[in-house]
Each structure stands twice: as structure tokens, then as C-alpha cells.
Amino acid sequence: MANVEKQPSIIAILGTGVWGSALGKLLSNNQHQVLFWSRSNSTTLTEIIPHSSVIVSAISIKGVQSTINKLKNLNLTPETIIVTATKGLDPDTTKTPSQIWQQAFPHNPVVVLSGPNLSKEIDRDLPAATTVASNSVVAAETIQAIFSADLFRVYVNQDPLGTELGGTLKNIMAIAAGVCDGMKLGTNAKAALLTRALPEMIQVGTHLGAKAETFFGLSGLGDLIATCDSPLSRNYQVGYGLAQRKTLEEILSDLEGTAEGINTTQVLIKIAHQKQIAVPIAHQVNLLLKGKITPQQAVKALMARELKAEFHHLDGK
Numbered sequence: 001m002a003n004v005e006k007q008p009s010i011i012a013i014l015g016t017g018v019w020g021s022a023l024g025k026l027l028s029n030n031q032h033q034v035l036f037w038s039r040s041n042s043t044t045l046t047e048i049i050p051h052s053s054v055i056v057s058a059i060s061i062k063g064v065q066s067t068i069n070k071l072k073n074l075n076l077t078p079e080t081i082i083v084t085a086t087k088g089l090d091p092d093t094t095k096t097p098s099q100i101w102q103q104a105f106p107h108n109p110v111v112v113l114s115g116p117n118l119s120k121e122i123d124r125d126l127p128a129a130t131t132v133a134s135n136s137v138v139a140a141e142t143i144q145a146i147f148s149a150d151l152f153r154v155y156v157n158q159d160p161l162g163t164e165l166g167g168t169l170k171n172i173m174a175i176a177a178g179v180c181d182g183m184k185l186g187t188n189a190k191a192a193l194l195t196r197a198l199p200e201m202i203q204v205g206t207h208l209g210a211k212a213e214t215f216f217g218l219s220g221l222g223d224l225i226a227t228c229d230s231p232l233s234r235n236y237q238v239g240y241g242l243a244q245r246k247t248l249e250e251i252l253s254d255l256e257g258t259a260e261g262i263n264t265t266q267v268l269i270k271i272a273h274q275k276q277i278a279v280p281i282a283h284q285v286n287l288l289l290k291g292k293i294t295p296q297q298a299v300k301a302l303m304a305r306e307l308k309a310e311f312h313h314l315d316g317k
């Protein structure tokens with residue numbers, strides 16, 4: 001890590017859901033002053049943004065653009081670092097949250113924070129690691145210093161898109177993993193699913209400009225392992241419920257917080273169609289979410305795919 005001072009900063013957190021609250025707690029424990037904003041509390045953005053050197057967004061994807069629109073009138077200084085912790089894709093533009101933030105604030109450094117970070121475990125002070133990624137190494141190292149703690153280890157990465165897509169795409173795979181466990185398909189099936197999920201994520205990521213190696217890091221493989229193996233994951237819970245033949249409406253009515261994978265699946269299918277990328281697992285998750293197939297039919301379809309070499313470079317396709 002570069003020689004970045006761990007001085008107390010004033011940090012605005014946008015979104016007071018479970019992730020925004022957990023991030024706020026980490027920062028308060030590091031002696032930073034945390035100012036929270038959410039659409040439902042009485043504090044206004046005008047009251048907190050001008051005082052903050054860092055803005056952390058932990059808003060679900062559906063609220064990112066409207067929150068940015070509110071911030072645009074506030075004349076951010078170009079030194080203000082924007083950190084995005086959202087794991088989703090915009091349904092209208094298919095953009096990632098960091099792309100939306102960067103487009104709105106082209107002169108500000110934008111840092112992606114993503115990793116295997118189930119908020120309930122972090123709230124219980126269990127050890128965890130994450131990645132902060134940016135085109136600005138200085139900004140990423142500043143955020144690394146601000147968040148790092150005895151129980152929260154932060155790595156820097158220079159591939160913000162790959163870091164963001166790892167955390168976003170694994171939500172689709174977490175739905176599939178929940179289905180797999182809910183159907184009690186066994187350990188072999190789960191291992192096969194997760195192992196094939198990773199190259200599917202890499203295929204999409206590299207088509208969109210991310211580096212393949214990023215997907216082997218905390219934000220890719222790390223988050224895939226965490227979310228696909230934990231009943232704490234809301235996306236996993238969605239898949240588990242589908243395997244029990246609950247409707248999506250029934251599942252969502254019991255769900256605590258946001259399962260971004262539902263929207264991400266739809267957006268990914270759109271991207272995959274436009275760019276002609278094969279996304280077999282996401283395709284089955286999409287059909288399941290839409291109620292067009294049963295979990296059993298999804299398994300059958302994945303098992304019946306055309307036989308092929310394990311790695312693309314082996315058959316040149």
C-alpha cells in the first residue's frame with residue numbers, strides 16, 4: 001500500500017440499507033465521521049455533501065440514477081472521491097453503477113468496492129476482505145486506507161469494471177446455487193455449477209472490457225464462493241425458494257432487502273443477446289425467474305447442452 005495517511009475524514013453514506021449501515025459502522029470504528037443519507041430520512045444531501053471528502057453509495061441499482069440526479073446540482077469539488085458499493089446493472093442503459101457515476105461526474109475519481117462481504121457477518125465483527133478498484137490508484141489507495149481495519153482487509157485493484165462485474169454477475173449464479181441446494185442435487189452438481197459459472201462470468205466480463213484475471217480475485221471467485229454457499233445471501237434465498245416451487249412474489253414478500261440478481265439476470269440476457277455471448281446458466285435462471293420452466297427442466301437443459309471442450313482455447317472457439 002502507498003503511504004496514505006489514515007486521517008479521520010468526513011464521509012457521506014448514501015443508502016441506509018443493510019450494506020450502507022455495515023459500511024458506516026466500519027468507517028465509524030476507524031474514527032471517521034459518517035453522515036448518512038437515505039431517501040426516507042430527513043437529512044438532505046445539501047446538508048451533508050459539501051462537508052464530505054468521500055461519498056459512499058450503497059443504494060440498490062434502481063435508485064442510483066435518481067440519486068445522482070439529485071447530487072448533480074450540488075457542485076461536487078473534483079477532489080471528492082465517489083465510492084460505489086452497488087452490485088447491479090442499469091435496466092435501461094445496461095451500464096454498471098461506476099459507469100453511471102463516472103458519466104455524471106467525469107472529473108471525480110470513482111472507486112468500486114466489491115468482495116465477499118455478507119453484511120450480517122461484517123456486522124458480527126467476523127473477519128472479511130474486499131477489493132477497491134479504480135482507474136485512479138491514488139483514490140483507490142485512499143479508500144483502502146480509510147476502510148482497512150484489523151477485521152477488514154482491503155486490496156487495491158486497477159480493473160474497476162472487472163471488480164464491479166464480478167460482484168454483480170455472481171448474483172445470478174447465487175440464484176442458480178440456491179436452486180441447486182434447494183433441489184438437493186448434491187455436492188458434485190454444486191461444484192460443477194460453480195466451476196462453470198466462473199468462465200461464464202469471465203466470458204461476459206472480457207466481452208465488456210474487463211480483465212479475466214480480476215474474476216479470480218475476491219470480487220469474482222471470492223464473492224461467488226461466499227454468496228453461492230450462504231443462506232445469508234438474498235440471491236441464494238431467491239433460488240432456494242424457486243426450488244421449493246414458491247412464486248417470485250411469495251419469495252420477495254418474505255425477503256429482507258434487495259436481491260439484485262433478479263434485475264441483473266434480465267439485463268445480462270439483453271447484453272448477451274446484443275453481443276452474442278453464450279450465457280447458459282443465466283439463460284436458465286432467466287426462464288426460471290419468469291416462471292417459464294420448472295427447476296427440473298432447467299437442470300435437464302443444462303445437462304443436455306452440446307458436448308464440448310472444457311476450455312475455449314482448447315477448441316479455438
Ligand SMILES: NC(=O)C1=CN([C@@H]2O[C@H](COP(=O)(O)OP(=O)(O)OC[C@H]3O[C@@H](n4cnc5c(N)ncnc54)[C@H](O)[C@@H]3O)[C@@H](O)[C@H]2O)C=CC1
Pocket residue numbers: 014015016017018019020038039040058059060061062063064066067085086087088117118119120256257258260
Ligand atoms: N447486503 C450485503 O451483504 C451487500 C449488498 N451489496 C449491494 O449493496 C446494494 C444495497 O444492498 P442492501 O443494503 O443489502 O439493500 P437494502 O435493500 O437493505 O437497501 C437498499 C438501499 O437502497 C435505497 N434505495 C432503493 N431504491 C432507491 C431509490 N429509488 N432512491 C434512493 N434510494 C433507494 C434504499 O432506501 C436502501 O437505503 C445492492 O446493490 C447490493 O447488491 C453489496 C455488498 C454486500
Ligand SMILES: O=C(CO)COP(=O)(O)O
Pocket residue numbers: 087115116117118119167171174223226227232233234235236258259260
Ligand atoms: O453481495 C453480497 C455479499 O458479497 C450480498 O449478497 P446478497 O445480495 O445475495 O445478499
